[in-house]
Amino acid sequence: MDESGLRAVVPSVIAILGRRGAGFAAAEDAVQEALVEAVRVWPDDPPRNPQGWLVTVAWRKFLDATRADASRRRREVRVEEEPAPGPAGEVDDTLQLYFLCAHPSLSPASAVALTLRAVGGLTTRQIAQAYLVPEPTMAQRISRAKRTVAGARFDRPGDVGTVLRVLYLVFNEGYSGDVDLAAEAIRLTRELAARIEHPEVEGLLALMLLHHARRPARTRSDGSLVPLAEQDRSRWDTRLIAEGVEVLQTALARDRLGEFQAQAAVAALHADARSAEETDWVQIVEWYDELVRLTDSPVVRLNRAVAVGEADGARAGLAALSGLAPTLPRYAAVAAYLHERDGNRVTAARLYAEAARAAANLPERDHLTRQAARLNAGRVS
Structure with a gap:
């Protein structure tokens, strides 16, 4: 054994x-x-x-x-x-x-x-x-x-x-x-799913499988982070994605929606897109609306603001962000991204630098620092 x-x-x-x-x-x-x-x-x-x-x-x-x-x-x-x-x-x-x-x-x-x-x-x-x-x-x-x-x-x-x-x-x-x-x-x-029929157990399993499927594409050889939009999707594990979607469909069929099922649905929509441009952001916003209803979590609202920015434009995303506390983890990073999408590179660079100082780990800090440096270099040139 x-x-x-x-x-x-x-x-x-x-x-x-x-x-x-x-x-x-x-x-x-x-x-x-x-x-x-x-x-x-x-x-x-x-x-x-x-x-x-x-x-x-x-x-x-x-x-x-x-x-x-x-x-x-x-x-x-x-x-x-x-x-x-x-x-x-x-x-x-x-x-x-x-x-x-x-x-x-x-x-x-x-x-x-x-x-x-x-x-x-x-x-x-x-x-x-x-x-x-x-x-x-x-x-x-x-x-x-x-x-x-x-x-x-x-x-x-x-x-x-x-x-x-x-x-x-x-x-x-x-x-x-x-x-x-x-x-x-x-x-x-x-093991838990084999012992109990519960849609949220299946939802969590699906969420884990769908996230784990993207793992090979998340970092470069030097350990630096690769944002979702820039990942090489040919490196995603299609077997795990297929399993995750199947488990999620079984859970959703029970008609007892919970937060892990809703999160898995968002992950499944990302996995289903052949490119970042083909992502169904409108449907992702709808799933985040369900998550807000289920949890009323500020973190969920933060992620929803990103999705709104992709679906309806950066200013709509910033409007969705306006009601959240700036002290929320990753708030500065999200705000920086949306301000850059809106064309405000000065504010975006400042916020990227602020987010880097508050980053929880070194790869994330390095990524945000590079984003700030990229925008500042563009201003100098």
Whole structure:
């Protein structure tokens, strides 16, 4: 079994230990120890039943830890053979594990870390590397998160929306270290979609697939950003686009529109255009209107202003922007783009420079700085 296959069975193994009486934190620790043992043993002696092997070894690790803790009552449970995979009820247990790791009492950062560890099966080192923090810092974060949810039960209903927001946070981290978090988020969302029929789960999966399809064209060889309008669309992954559109159509057919479905619809319209000039901006504005109705989010209104500027002209876009706070992230960048489209290069250059100073990452800062330099150079010449 490869690494991704090994990680895929982790939630079921944790759930089985939970049904046997192990608390969530203890079960998760025991499974992580079993995974370490699997990496050491399996290359030379692969088990016939990988999940059963993990359950057996993790349960023994749990019992060893329990017996070593003098403050707990002693348990004498004897395990003779590798247990077979559990009944179909494991699916529900795994679903509850998603909910548990996205518990509302956790901070977003803690929920992400716990999801990657307990549901994703990543090691603390891999998660720390992906988020560019020291391993002890991440270990403390995960330990605190496990203590926070220690009293939560597996059989309590969870909030799908919270789980989806956590998975989308994972997806937006992209790639860092030796773990592709975007691909991991897609894998986990696929697993969730297989366990629950919910249009917003399908909507998020479609959104991830459609965004991920454009990934090869988003950056140049030097790491600099390529704006959507300038991307080489022949590099987009047509297989992922087709899958994303199919998943989205299934979700929309349920007639329970949510924000992830609406966002995916916007992404699908971009993916459907053979060139930037052929983009159906009028329909994109209509989907942003739906998003505003669903969320009333200032960020959505900001993106809508861009779409209005493309559909109805730069001045219409600036009018749509006028009611938003200039302190909103990316406001200056959007305003710069619309002012340039309206012919006001001086204001656009100033705003690009302002946006660059506030950029959240180096590639974005470099891109905005180059935009400001391009306009200033044009003024000098």
